[in-house]
Amino acid sequence: MSTTVDARGLSCPQPVLMALDEIKKTTGTELVVLVDTEASKENVSRAVESQGWQVREIREDGETYQLDIQKA
């Protein structure tokens, strides 16, 4: 079961900070990040990729983007 970071409704750069904090903390290899703007989706994707993680899949559910992230 991967950890979920709910960054919906938070403004820049908090979704990125939260995702990167979780990457630092986690011992697992999978992470789910929820955001609700295109900008946050792009920013989180760019940030986690710079840390050697991969965005495996992005699912849209209404106003929510669910980013499934995996350690590369």
Next chain:
Amino acid sequence: MIEGSGIIRRNLLTTFHCHVMIKERQGVMKNLFATRWGIIGVGTFIGAVAALLQYWGNPGNMGICVACFERDIAGALGLHRAGVVQYIRPEIIGFVFGSLAAAMIFKEFRPRGGSAPIVRFVLGAFAMIGALVFLGCPWRAMLRLAGGDGNAILGIIGLIAGVWIGTRFLKNGYSLGRTHKFSATAGWVLPAIFAFFFLLMLIYPPSEGMAKNGVLFYSTKGPGAMHAPIFVSLLVGLAIGFIAQRSRFCTMGAFRDLILFKQTHLFSGVVALVVFAFITNLILGQFHPGFKNQPVSHTLHIWNALGMVLAGLAFALAGGCPGRQLFLSGEGDADAGVFVLGMIFGAGISHNFGLASSPSGLGPHGIAAVVIGLAVCLVIGFTIKPQTARR
């Protein structure tokens, strides 16, 4: 039969996931502006047209200045009575509507708000007060640098320092909290207000030598009297608003992301802006290096820096530079709209209370305003913590 339907269901699920992923890839393909070259292209365009706007009539090193232009709008409405800075700047209206158009076309218009709006209003007001002590927002700081104004270096140092302080607060958990989904009308409020201002200007257009037409005030001399033709300004504003919405261009975020994450994405856009404004200035004969007698500037180094420390901190705490706040407003972000209105309010009191600088130096209460502004921003940074509870 049961086994069969299970397979069908699995197939359907796989098809659904593939569909989502394909859609996503197309989405990434579609938004070329969000790539490295995209943001560099956007910075290049903004830098070049900003220098051109000066050539076409805007004030020196002020092809685009979001703070100055919102201040001019405040003046045109009579919210302050500094006679030399009164004009409804169409660039600002273009920024909002260009972003609105992009957001509509790419289905990113999402009316939202409710994340500590009154704090954002105060941050907007102090961001403006700080910017008017320096005489320019981050956009103009870059354009002043590109025009050879050495005083801009002090402003940019101050901006970086202010953003750095903001990043410390962010690291320590500062947050204005989550936004909530609003009805469409709420997202249209700020665009509607600016459309109304533009309509007023069409009804009561500027006229040579007239200090007032109908309800609007105009400058007969000074920076407020210097402007590119109305529709050139509007078109440039629309174009910038459109591409800036797509690319998320932000002059504060550029430094913030560099400090916080060592990310150079947004920063590369700002560098492109400075480089291409500089090149365009050279071609147009608008590059004049030096500190003294630069257009709409003063040489008080400490206050150039401290004014921008205040502005940079306020922008960082509010999550975007003044341009980005306009683009977010166009996307339906009502909190960004409140920040913009806070800036216009800040412009009003800046000039009415003698807080704003002028080429002859500081306003009589400029120093007090910077000290109070920094104190208020520090209180906001230290005391506002997130509600970590999930929605």
